[in-house]
Amino acid sequence: MIKLVLSDLDGTLTEERNTYKLNLTIIEKLRIFEENGIKVAIVSGNSFPVLRGLHNYLGFSGGVVAENGCVVFFKSKVKVCKDMDKRKVEEFKERYKVKDSWQNLYKECDFSFTPPELKADMREWANINGMYINSSGYAIHIAFNPAGKNIGVRKLIEMHGLNKNEVAAIGDSLTDLEMFEEVGLKIAVSDAEEELKRSANLIINTKDERDLSAFMKKVIGGEFEYR
Numbered sequence: 470m471i472k473l474v475l476s477d478l479d480g481t482l483t484e485e486r487n488t489y490k491l492n493l494t495i496i497e498k499l500r501i502f503e504e505n506g507i508k509v510a511i512v513s514g515n516s517f518p519v520l521r522g523l524h525n526y527l528g529f530s531g532g533v534v535a536e537n538g539c540v541v542f543f544k545s546k547v548k549v550c551k552d553m554d555k556r557k558v559e560e561f562k563e564r565y566k567v568k569d570s571w572q573n574l575y576k577e578c579d580f581s582f583t584p585p586e587l588k589a590d591m592r593e594w595a596n597i598n599g600m601y602i603n604s605s606g607y608a609i610h611i612a613f614n615p616a617g618k619n620i621g622v623r624k625l626i627e628m629h630g631l632n633k634n635e636v637a638a639i640g641d642s643l644t645d646l647e648m649f650e651e652v653g654l655k656i657a658v659s660d661a662e663e664e665l666k667r668s669a670n671l672i673i674n675t676k677d678e679r680d681l682s683a684f685m686k687k688v689i690g691g692e693f694e695y696r
């Protein structure tokens with residue numbers, strides 16, 4: 470029985486990938502999970518203050534995994550990654566001519582940059598520096614290893630006292646592959662990265678009310694039972 474649903478933010482709770490406007494249809498549906506005792510958490514590359522605020526205003530109670538796995542909140546807040554060395558941020562920006570996300574001002578471990586195109590030489594640089602690097606489709610993210618949504622999700626599930634088969638996750642990008650490693654039920658949105666769709670158990674069109682309702686009914690009815 471699913472007791473916790475993890476949702477990515479950018480590209481998953483938004484109307485389209487590459488926009489920031491929230492998709493009110495999916496948010497309304499996620500609230501029905503909450504009304505049925507299934508908690509909803511946000512797992513995202515965004516900063517903690519943004520996600521912590523959204524979590525309450527959207528009516529969720531499952532907590533937050535911010536900064537791509539580095540900051541976890543459920544009743545209390547814990548940091549599970551090393552702090553960023555700001556000299557590395559400056560070096561990365563200078564070398565690859567990328568721009569700070571406005572949210573870097575509020576970040577501690579994972580820093581993000583635009584444009585989101587991840588190049589082979591950037592991966593090499595990260596490797597040499599012992600750093601995690603990935604792209605959400607909205608931004609490039611760097612953090613000291615170990616980092617990634619899997620680290621934070623593991624901690625959040627432990628804080629809830631659940632096992633992975635009681636947890637579902639919804640996502641759109643390659644950063645969500647890491648979140649998928651930690652959960653039983655893996656859901657990709659219909660315009661997700663092909664690689665994510667291949668590793669999903671289910672693909673849903675989050676703008677199609679009927680598709681969403683059918684999925685919700687199955688989750689609430691306990692149809693996704695793992696033994």
Ligand SMILES: O=C(O)COP(=O)(O)O
Binds near residue numbers: 515605642
């Ligand atoms: O912070 C970003 O780049 C996007 O974040 P998300 O897709 O993990 O919500």
Ligand SMILES: [Mg+2]
Binds near residue numbers: 478481641
């Ligand atoms: Mg996303």
